[in-house]
Amino acid sequence: MRPSLASLFFFLGLxxxxxxAVFTTHIQTNISAFVIxxxxxxxxxxxxxxxxxxxxxxxxxxxxxxxxxxxxxxxIQAWLSQLQAILGVVDVWATDEKRGALGALASxxxxxxxxxxxxxxxxxxxxxxxxxxxxxxxxxLKQALLSPQGRMIKKIAVQDPLLLSLNGFKxxxxxxxxxxxxxxQYANFILExxxxxxxxxxxxxxxAQIKATFAEQNNLTAQAYQLSMTGVPLFAVATQxxxxxxxxxxxxxxxxxxxxxxxxIFRSFRVMFWVFSLLMTVMAVAVIxxxxxxxxxxxxxIAIGSTLVGVCIDYPIHVLVHAQGMEYVQRVKxxxxxxxxxxxGAITTLIGYVALGLSGYPGFQQVAVYTGTGIIVSLIxxxxxxxxxxxxxxxxxxxxxxIAFWPAFCQRYRWGLIGAVLVLSVAGVVQLDRLxxxxxxQQLTPELDYLKVQDKKIRERLVSMEPGRFVLVSGDxxxxxxxxxxxxxxxxxxxxxxxxxEDYFGLYPWLLSQQQQLKNQQTLLADLTGExxxxxxxxxxxxxxxxxxxxxxxxxxxxxLTAQQVLQSPVAKLISNQMILADQxxxxxxxxxxxxxxxxxxxxxxxxxxxxxxxxDMLNRMAVDYQQRAQITLLAGLTLIxxxxxxxxxSILLTLQTLSPAFLAALLILALWAWTGEAISFLxxxxxxxxxxxxxxxxxxxxxxxxxxxxxxxxAMAASMMTSALVFGCLIFAQTSMLQTLAKVVSSGVVxxxxxxxxxxxxxxx
Amino acid sequence: MIRKxxxxxxxxxxxxxxxxxxxxxxxxxMKPDIAVQIAYQxxxxxGLFDDDWRGxxxxxxxxxxxxxxxxLQPEVEIMAAQGSQLTYAKPATQTFHxxxxxxxxxxxxxxxxxKGIMTGxxxxxxxxxxxKFTHSESSWxxxxxxxxxxxxxxxxxxxxxxLNQKAANKMAVILPDGDRSTYKLSQPQQGxxxxxxLAALLQSLNGH
Numbered sequence: 009m010r011p012s013l014a015s016l017f018f019f020l021g022l023x024x025x026x027x028x029a030v031f032t033t034h035i036q037t038n039i040s041a042f043v044i045x046x047x048x049x050x051x052x053x054x055x056x057x058x059x060x061x062x063x064x065x066x067x068x069x070x071x072x073x074x075x076x077x078x079x080x081x082x083x084i085q086a087w088l089s090q091l092q093a094i095l096g097v098v099d100v101w102a103t104d105e106k107r108g109a110l111g112a113l114a115s116x117x118x119x120x121x122x123x124x125x126x127x128x129x130x131x132x133x134x135x136x137x138x139x140x141x142x143x144x145x146x147x148x149l150k151q152a153l154l155s156p157q158g159r160m161i162k163k164i165a166v167q168d169p170l171l172l173s174l175n176g177f178k179x180x181x182x183x184x185x186x187x188x189x190x191x192x193q194y195a196n197f198i199l200e201x202x203x204x205x206x207x208x209x210x211x212x213x214x215x216a217q218i219k220a221t222f223a224e225q226n227n228l229t230a231q232a233y234q235l236s237m238t239g240v241p242l243f244a245v246a247t248q249x250x251x252x253x254x255x256x257x258x259x260x261x262x263x264x265x266x267x268x269x270x271x272x273i274f275r276s277f278r279v280m281f282w283v284f285s286l287l288m289t290v291m292a293v294a295v296i297x298x299x300x301x302x303x304x305x306x307x308x309x310i311a312i313g314s315t316l317v318g319v320c321i322d323y324p325i326h327v328l329v330h331a332q333g334m335e336y337v338q339r340v341k342x343x344x345x346x347x348x349x350x351x352x353g354a355i356t357t358l359i360g361y362v363a364l365g366l367s368g369y370p371g372f373q374q375v376a377v378y379t380g381t382g383i384i385v386s387l388i389x390x391x392x393x394x395x396x397x398x399x400x401x402x403x404x405x406x407x408x409x410x411i412a413f414w415p416a417f418c419q420r421y422r423w424g425l426i427g428a429v430l431v432l433s434v435a436g437v438v439q440l441d442r443l444x445x446x447x448x449x450q451q452l453t454p455e456l457d458y459l460k461v462q463d464k465k466i467r468e469r470l471v472s473m474e475p476g477r478f479v480l481v482s483g484d485x486x487x488x489x490x491x492x493x494x495x496x497x498x499x500x501x502x503x504x505x506x507x508x509x510e511d512y513f514g515l516y517p518w519l520l521s522q523q524q525q526l527k528n529q530q531t532l533l534a535d536l537t538g539e540x541x542x543x544x545x546x547x548x549x550x551x552x553x554x555x556x557x558x559x560x561x562x563x564x565x566x567x568x569l570t571a572q573q574v575l576q577s578p579v580a581k582l583i584s585n586q587m588i589l590a591d592q593x594x595x596x597x598x599x600x601x602x603x604x605x606x607x608x609x610x611x612x613x614x615x616x617x618x619x620x621x622x623x624x625d626m627l628n629r630m631a632v633d634y635q636q637r638a639q640i641t642l643l644a645g646l647t648l649i650x651x652x653x654x655x656x657x658x659s660i661l662l663t664l665q666t667l668s669p670a671f672l673a674a675l676l677i678l679a680l681w682a683w684t685g686e687a688i689s690f691l692x693x694x695x696x697x698x699x700x701x702x703x704x705x706x707x708x709x710x711x712x713x714x715x716x717x718x719x720x721x722x723x724a725m726a727a728s729m730m731t732s733a734l735v736f737g738c739l740i741f742a743q744t745s746m747l748q749t750l751a752k753v754v755s756s757g758v759v760x761x762x763x764x765x766x767x768x769x770x771x772x773x774x
Numbered sequence: 775m776i777r778k779x780x781x782x783x784x785x786x787x788x789x790x791x792x793x794x795x796x797x798x799x800x801x802x803x804m805k806p807d808i809a810v811q812i813a814y815q816x817x818x819x820x821g822l823f824d825d826d827w828r829g830x831x832x833x834x835x836x837x838x839x840x841x842x843x844x845x846l847q848p849e850v851e852i853m854a855a856q857g858s859q860l861t862y863a864k865p866a867t868q869t870f871h872x873x874x875x876x877x878x879x880x881x882x883x884x885x886x887x888x889k890g891i892m893t894g895x896x897x898x899x900x901x902x903x904x905x906k907f908t909h910s911e912s913s914w915x916x917x918x919x920x921x922x923x924x925x926x927x928x929x930x931x932x933x934x935x936x937l938n939q940k941a942a943n944k945m946a947v948i949l950p951d952g953d954r955s956t957y958k959l960s961q962p963q964q965g966x967x968x969x970x971x972l973a974a975l976l977q978s979l980n981g982h
Contacts (some may be wrong), residue, residue: 081858151869153822156853156862156885159949162822553823 014396022289029292034304064205067239068103069197070466071216073233079195082300083229088197090221096202096214101581103196112577113173114163121164121173122532122563123525127497127516130176133535139543145170146547149558169558170544172532176517194469198581203241208248215245238463246459251307253635259310262738266321273727274328282397286389290320294382302374308376318735319357319379319702320386322728323350324394329724330715331398341397347391347713350658353705354387356649360701363645364694366637372694384683407723415722418766425767433672436679443682445635446689477605479512479598479612480621486571489594490521496598496618498648499611508607513599518574518583523719532563599620638693645697649704666711669764670703673757680756695750699757702732706758708763718771729762788905795914795938797896803941805894809836809969812892813961814942821954833959834972835892842975843888852979855889861979877941887918887932891942902931923950940980 031402073079084102091100092632117124126132135141149171152161164171199218203210215237222235270280294313298305330346331339358380367377418425481496483489493514503509520528545559575584588595600608608620653663674696681688706725732754811834817825831845845851853862855875862871875886890899899905903918916934923929927950936942945957 078857150823151864151867153820154818154827156860158951159951162951162953165822196882549824552824552827554824557822 009332014393018289018393018397019285022285022292025289025292026298029295029299033295033299034303035310036306059712062239064244065098065201065203066205067199067201067218067237067241068466069100069199070199070236071222071239072193072234072236073195074234075193075194077193079193079233080229080231080394082235083225083231084195086228087221087225090225091197091199091218094214094217094221094441096210098200098202099581100197100199103198104278109579109582110157110160112579113177114160116569116573116577118164119173119565120569121168121170121175122526122529123568124385124517124520125172125175125528125532127176127494127520127524129528129531133531136170136172136175137535137540137543139547140757142540142543143547143550146544146551146553150551150553168563169561171554172563180517194464196469197708199641201241205246205492208245211241212245212249215242217332236462236466238459238466240557241319243459248307248741254744254747255307255310258742258747261741262735265734265738266731269730272331273730278399279328279332282394283321283328285397286324286386286394287320289389290382290386293385294378297381298374300377301377305375305378306371309378310373313375313378313382318732320382321731322705322736323354323386323390324707325727325731326724327390327394328398329720329727330717331395336395339398342715343391343395349709349712350387350390351709352652354383355652356704356708357701358383359645359648359652360697363641363697366641407719408726411518411723411726412719414763415718415766422767422770429764429767430545436675439519439679439682441682442685443678444685444687446687471514477600477603477622478621479600479608480619481596481598482617483594483596484592486589486594487521488525489596490515490519490571491523492615492617493596493598494521494524494709495615496612500608501614503603503607503611509603510601512601512671515583515586515596515598518579519569519571522568522570531564536563635689635693635772638697642693642697648701649701653704653708665769666707667704668768669707669710669761672764672768673703673760674700676760677753677757689749691746691749691752695753696757698750699754699761702754702758703761706761706765707769710769710771713771722766724760725765729758732758780892793908795909797905797916800907800914800916800936800942801894801896803894803939804891806835806837806892806964807974808965809834810892811961811963811968811971812959815958815960816955818953818955821951827965833888833892833967834975835889836895836969836972839889839893839895840972840976841889841892842972842979844975852975853885854976854979855885856976860885863979887947891934909938911938916942 055532071079071084072555091097107430136145149161149165152158152171153165155161161171162318164173174629201211201214205211218237219235222233224233226233267280267284270283271277274280291313295305295310298309326346326349327343331342334342361376361379361383365373365380479496479500481489481493483492494516497512497514497516500509500512500514504511541559541561544561545555548555571587571589574580586597586599588597605620605622612618612620650663650667653661653666657663657666677696677699681692686692706729709721715721736751736754736758739747740755742748742751802925813830814833816828818829820827828848829845830847831843831851834840834842834844840856840960842852842854845853847863849866851862851864853860855861858875860871860873860875865868886902887899889895891901895945896952899918902922903920906917906919908915908917914936918932918934920929920931930950931948933944933946933948934942935944941959941962943957943959946954948954
């Protein structure tokens with residue numbers, strides 16, 4: 009039979025549509041954009057810093073020489089020069105490198121001794137400026153001048169004879185000494201890249217080159233050192249690689265499985281070609297629309313959205329099962345007849361996806377648009393185009409024995425089966441008390457556990473700061489931020505004294521607010537009386553030190569040290585990961601070592617623009633938010649679906665009957681989770697909502713049985729169920745556990761819903 | 775035949791008895807078979823001190839890369855370089871430091887040079903210094919100028935001197951700011967007893 013003009017136009021236009029989708033769409037793969045969103049200005053700025061700031065651009069590289077061995081200097085020098093030469097690498101330095109910082113002590117800090125010697129000047133000066141303390145200080149100066157670091161001390165002493173500029177650093181040295189008990193078998197380095205940590209293609213190349221240069225040096229020097237790496241770019245590359253592999257694998261396996269299933273059900277390549285052409289159109293339009301709305305389509309949207317095939321295929325399947333082999337006029341007539349059921353099914357599914365979009369999970373907004381568009385397009389094409397694509401030559405497929413057997417069996421033993429379902433349901437309801445909510449969002453990505461373990465291991469070789477927990481101080485200006493931080497230091501000192509905080513690393517002694525610097529200087533100048541100066545000169549004399557060169561305590565230098573000066577000095581390497589400076593919003597991160605979170609939160613309460621920040625807590629708070637929103641949207645979605653059906657059937661009994669397979673399937677899934685102890689997340693709820701939305705379709709199709717041919721209707725439902733279960737089921741092969749969760753929930757949901765329909769619904773029969 | 779034998783005899787004369795000092799021969803002499811101990815007297819001329827500072831004690835070295843300076847006067851101080859690690863202890867003030875030797879750091883350069891000289895490690899010294907060796911009829915001089923130094927500063931210069939066929943007996947370290955230290959070296963001793971003494975000192979230092 010000759011193809012219709014419409015079908016000719018469709019088949020010619022399809023390649024063009026696909027080309028538009030492929031060439032105009034911007035595919036995004038940044039996982040954090042899909043998952044993380046901040047709630048306030050600080051968190052948004054921090055999230056952006058995590059995505060593109062200094063924090064995101066650094067790797068920690070750790071070489072392990074083996075127990076009792078040390079990494080050779082020759083190896084390190086050669087390797088570091090190779091690393092420096094990698095395109096995109098800004099700098100590489102040892103984590104314990106002090107040369108630049110020590111140089112800055114003499115070149116930058118010595119002249120600011122009067123301004124930076126303390127955070128509590130009165131107390132410090134009372135300890136320093138007594139006669140015995142000055143005598144001790146002069147003896148210490150002499151000893152320092154004679155020590156291996158005498159040259160640096162000399163440079164400082166000529167500007168700052170009392171060595172006040174080293175005062176704050178003494179505490180810092182003690183802090184590091186206490187923290188720095190790492191074995192000498194490791195050599196650790198920081199590598200900073202030019203591009204964001206989320207620039208995966210560039211970071212992937214850099215990582216490959218880091219590994220290649222390391223292997224080369226290992227070979228050249230006949231060493232067997234081990235290299236480990238950590239850092240945001242490493243997590244980004246691992247996540248994206250996993251996602252890309254998932255998209256490719258899941259798409260391939262679901263396409264192959266769906267093709268085989270389709271051939272098995274309909275036994276016709278021609279039919280498969282019609283349906284798949286329709287699906288390709290649906291997908292292409294969905295991609296184009298999503299790209300138009302969001303400016304890009306996330307890889308994860310395509311991965312999750314590929315399940316759209318499983319939903320959209322339902323409509324042509326119903327048409328095929330009911331109208332295959334018929335003449336055009338008859339075909340259109342039957343399609344018109346069953347279309348209201350298809351429309352109602354589509355609306356309920358759409359409600360499910362819209363609720364998904366409103367669950368708050370940033371990426372699911374895209375998924376909702378993507379799938380919503382797909383459902384609408386699929387429905388329209390099924391109604392108006394598909395009848396024109398079909399021909400009378402297609403085979404009429406005999407239903408499988410189960411299709412005829414199961415509804416008949418359910419009719420025969422209806423009350424017995426209803427009783428069994430009721431018992432199961434009651435047992436399920438009893439189990440619901442044991443439902444556990446997932447409290448830790450990190451459990452959603454167990455596949456990245458190996459990186460988290462490696463990260464912890466490497467960080468333990470460094471100072472033992474808790475990387476995901478810190479105190480966040482913000483300010484409109486740098487000065488305001490520093491002043492607030494100084495108030496925080498005082499409170500943290502108290503927590504430390506109480507034993508609830510081992511230690512913390514703020515910006516002091518590297519920087520103080522202008523206000524504190526001026527106060528320090530004024531207090532010092534006021535306390536440097538003639539008598540004090542005389543004590544100092546005597547102390548110098550008794551140690552044989554030059555009074556002429558060290559006796560004049562001139563601390564009148566008026567310029568204070570600024571953040572810009574510090575950030576332009578070699579010290580920047582040490583503290584740039586603690587400051588995020590923007591035009592109107594500046595953030596300071598105070599790193600913490602072992603601590604009690606509650607004690608810190610209590611100590612910092614009531615301080616405006618200061619918060620105890622825990623990355624894990626933030627993610628978990630987001631998880632709870634998502635869970636709550638998912639629960640609300642789930643309830644709202646179900647209510648809306650119920651209302652719609654009620655309006656349609658004008659009978660609460662019919663409505664409940666139609667909904668019962670979906671609701672009971674949902675209840676049994678929930679009971680299963682409760683029984684097995686699986687902690688459920690918002691993602692389980694999302695999958696749950698999808699399963700319910702799809703199962704409601706089955707209820708509608710079975711209840712309305714518009715063709716009047718129950719076996720055909722159930723056969724169409726079986727084909728739909730199998731394709732949905734298969735397409736969602738294929739996600740179980742993904743490495744990303746979020747996709748696996750969806751696979752388990754939706755697949756089991758649709759199978760249960762399908763089996764429950766003949767038990768719970770008594771359909772109309774012609 | 776006789777003429778040929780005479781020619782061979784004359785050509786081999788330098789190798790037989792007229793051997794001259796070279797940097798290699800000096801370094802070979804400095805290299806200890808087991809362990810070496812040298813007494814030193816140090817004088818420092820420092821701009822921030824009214825008077826010169828004097829100290830004395832012993833320098834120890836052991837192959838391949840251990841060097842220890844035991845200062846006995848005016849106060850006891852021990853400083854050891856083992857591999858790339860520097861350990862410093864002053865019992866009187868209970869001071870104890872441990873840090874990595876960074877040869878490129880001028881502050882550590884003289885220490886690194888000491889270690890290289892005391893262990894006769896010419897390769898190591900050439901990595902860090904420009905070496906200039908001169909000799910006269912009776913003595914030799916090795917001048918080492920640090921390759922790595924700050925742009926606005928002169929490099930550190932270390933001058934080592936000794937009598938021909940003898941180990942070094944004088945050393946001077948001249949710093950960029952004009953401060954300098956001179957060392958008089960004497961009583962070199964080698965052998966198992968020195969090794970045992972060095973081991974005991976290292977043990978007491980590491981067990982600090």
